[in-house]
Amino acid sequence: MNTHELQSRRRLLKTSAIGFGHLALSSLLHEQAQAEAPVESPLAAKIPHIAARAKRIVFLFMKGGPSHVDTFDPKPLLTRDDGKPLPFDLPRVTFAKQSNLLKSPWKFKQFGQSGLPVSELFPHVAKHVDDLCVLRSLHGTNPAHGGALLKMHTGSDQFVRPSLGSWVTYGLGTENQNLPAFVTICPTLAHGGVNNWGSAFLPAYCQGTPIGNASLSASKAKVKHIRNERIDPQMQRRQLDLIAAMNRDHLSVAGRNAALEGRLNAFELAFRMQSTMPEVQDLESETELTQRMYGIDDPITEDFGRQCLLARRFLERGVRFVQVTHSDSEVQWDQHSNLYKGHTKNAVEVDKPIAGFLADLKARGLLKDTLVLWGGEFGRTPTAQGNNGRDHNPHGFTMWMAGGGVKGGYAYGATDEYGYYAVENKMHVHDLHATILHLLGMDHERLTYRYAGRDFRLTDVAGVVADDIFA
Structure with missing residues (x-):
């Protein structure tokens, strides 16, 4: 525009109006395009922080606290000194009164090329010992079920915090937009209940989706009103x-x-x-051989077998986090008395289904990038409660992992010679969570969410990755 054109105010406004109109039209078109553009789902798969060893995770949760010294952590001195007093101090806080040492009613035997010992309680799982990474040095802070469950599931036993599955969903999204990213099958409604799969202050889409609950048989665990x-x-x-x-x-x-x-x-x-879930829950579409492998043909193993088979069907369809809970209102794994009867019942119910699940994942090529986690909220004491039970023990207990980039046929950490305290390569619950997130490709220190004026994370201000267990 030259000088004498600028001298005319009317000409300036007239010619500029075209420009203003163009800008307005561009703005309107941009807003319309944004409105019409497809909105990305908040559950869309996200790029991990680091190279992931596992794409998905399943937590086989044994509610009540299985005894490590009777399952995957043999203690010969416990057998030798049966009936004698514990030769060192008890924790400052105990859940109930304890008496002398109590040997395991079950024998241990070495299995596989690794020679890892497994008790008579798990003859089927023992056949897969070369795929197991046995973590023998877990420890927590709370000797009560409620606090310990919340600690294991959310990283906190005192506050309402997002669950592990919710953090995984927030960090990674899902690979199937027609199913929830986080599913919990037959969860317990006790000891924290919905908080154990809740999203707390994370976005609502991170919430776990329960399929049934622990008071229902797995055959009745369905998504209601799916049609x-x-x-x-x-x-x-x-x-x-x-x-x-x-x-x-x-x-x-x-x-x-x-x-x-x-x-x-x-x-x-x-x-x-509506178009996806009915097909996932149709276990009858599985072959008779597969159903037998999970123990669905046996009334003793049917219930947990159905849960494990359903978990496999969710995992192979892209669900990121699946939890399967073994729990009932009478026995659970909480044997303050009748240890032999209770643990025998529980182990028989889950042993064959878990072995079938591991075998099926491996046969389908899913185990290599699926992290399997097994365990409870704590372990049991090597000392007796009464004359045939064990008390709660958060000070040293065992969990195991399989697949998902961990070493198979490997034992990590140790408890003392009687199995009371974690003493070698101690793994706090925060360390467990940090390690799980790392295997899934997330840095636990970077996976944060701003809420109430501060950044929160699953591991709070702690957590050390146990990279020695990585394959």
Whole structure:
């Protein structure tokens, strides 16, 4: 524009108006394009921080606290000194009164090329010992079930915090947009209940989806109302679109609302699940051989076998985190008395299904990038409660991993010569969580969420990765 054109104010406004109109039109088109562009799902798969050894995880949770000295951590001195007093001090805080040392009622035997010892309680799992990484030095802080369950599942026994599965979902998303990223099968409603699979202050989409609960048989553990018998999918789609449009209008005026956005995402996921979930839950589509491998043909192993088979079907369809819980209202793994009867019952119910699960994952090529975690909220004392039981012991206990980039046929850490305290390569629950996240490709110090003015993480201000267990 030259000088004498600028001298005319009218000419300036007239010619500039075209420019303003162009800018306005561009803005409107941009806003329309944004509105029409597909919105990325918050559950979309995310790039991990580091190279991941595992893509997914399944937690085989044994509620009540299985005894490590009777399962995967043999103590010859416990047998030798049966009935004698513990030769060192008890913890400052104990859950209940304890008496003298109590030997294991079961013998241990070495298995596989690794020669790792496993007790008579797990003859089927023992055949897979060369795939197991046995962690013998776990320890926590709380001797009560409620606090210990919350510690194991959320990293805190005092506050409501997001669960491990929710953190994994937040960090990695899922590989199947038609299923939840985090599923918990037959979870216990006691000792923390929904907090053990809750998302707390993380976004609502990180919440675990329960399939049944511990009071139901696995055969009845279904997603309720997965089919709408009154309205066809086309009408449902129109209803959801209308609801979404109305709520987007509300959000444009009122601003962001995490709870409302969470409900909208839940509506959409529930709609998509209608076409996917019934097929996943149809275990009858599995071969008779597969069902027998999981023990579904035996009433003793049927219940847990169904849970494990359902877990495999979720995992192979891209669900990121699956939990399977063995629990009942009478026995669990909490043998303060009748140790032999209770642990025998529990082990028989889960031994064959777990072995079948490991074998099936391996045969399908899933074990190499699926992390399997087995264990409870704590262990049991080597000292007796009464004359035939064991008390809670968070000071030293055993869990094991398989697949997912860990060493097979390997024992990590140790408890003392009687099995009371973790003493070698001690692995706190925070260390366990840090190690799990690392295997899944996440740096536990970088996986944070800003809430109430500070950055939170699963491992709080602790956590050391046990990289010695990596293959």
